[in-house]
Amino acid sequence: xxxxxxxxxxxxxxxxxxxxxxxxxSVSGNPYLFxxxxxxxxxxxxxxxxxxxxxxxxxxxxxxxxxxxxxxSFHLKKPSALVSDSALYxxxxxxxxxxxxxxxxxxxxxxxxx
Amino acid sequence: DVKVTQSSRYLVKRTGxxxxxxxxxxxxxxxxxxxxxxxxxxxxxxxxxxxxxxKEKGDxxxxxxxxxxxxxxxxxxxxxxxxxxxxxxxxxxxxxxxGETQYFGPGTRLLVL
Numbered sequence: 201x202x203x204x205x206x207x208x209x210x211x212x213x214x215x216x217x218x219x220x221x222x223x224x225x226s227v228s229g230n231p232y233l234f235x236x237x238x239x240x241x242x243x244x245x246x247x248x249x250x251x252x253x254x255x256x257x258x259x260x261x262x263x264x265x266x267x268x269x270x271x272x273s274f275h276l277k278k279p280s281a282l283v284s285d286s287a288l289y290x291x292x293x294x295x296x297x298x299x300x301x302x303x304x305x306x307x308x309x310x311x312x313x314x
Numbered sequence: 315d316v317k318v319t320q321s322s323r324y325l326v327k328r329t330g331x332x333x334x335x336x337x338x339x340x341x342x343x344x345x346x347x348x349x350x351x352x353x354x355x356x357x358x359x360x361x362x363x364x365x366x367x368x369k370e371k372g373d374x375x376x377x378x379x380x381x382x383x384x385x386x387x388x389x390x391x392x393x394x395x396x397x398x399x400x401x402x403x404x405x406x407x408x409x410x411x412x413g414e415t416q417y418f419g420p421g422t423r424l425l426v427l
């Protein structure tokens with residue numbers, strides 16, 4: 201079985217400061233890892249994914265994430281937060297050989313204060 | 315751009331009614347998914363389909379059924395709506411490759427009274 205943990209329900213950061221949203225995962229084999237963002241009353245928007253290769257993945261809106269196999273983590277980062285980054289962030293995983301659907305974490309609300 | 319559309323943004327139904335939620339994608343994707351989203355629980359998979367007329371149960375299929383008669387359309391059916399099915403329902407689609415990105419529709423917020 202695969203699972204995702206997002207240990208923080210909410211992350212608060214001041215505008216201009218770096219931000220990190222944490223994600224750890226559990227799969228039986230090698231993972232595909234994804235980050236999505238959700239703005240109020242909207243569907244999920246894709247940010248970035250790790251498939252293979254370079255452990256540092258760059259995505260939309262200046263976000264990046266680092267795949268760490270030994271720590272089974274895939275934390276989302278941004279060097280300088282914007283107020284407009286305030287939203288709900290979801291980490292998701294799937295096993296390369298398992299079922300086609302993603303398993304999502306419970307989500308982390310990011311609040312960026314001006 | 316990939317476009318996934320859902321038939322309604324907001325829906326109010328009464329207990330016991332049969333409810334149809336429709337999802338259409340325009341990218342010729344093989345895979346389509348239905349999730350429900352509840353606060354603190356993230357997204358949970360209800361059903362998915364990997365081909366026309368093919369489906370597999372997800373983690374919480376009880377009380378739901380699905381239909382995929384055409385490749386671009388995937389319907390979620392609540393056979394007899396109950397109050398505990400009040401939720402946000404999200405449809406997604408992806409290509410056949412295992413690392414393909416899932417693209418989501420805007421969601422349908424369903425209230426069952």
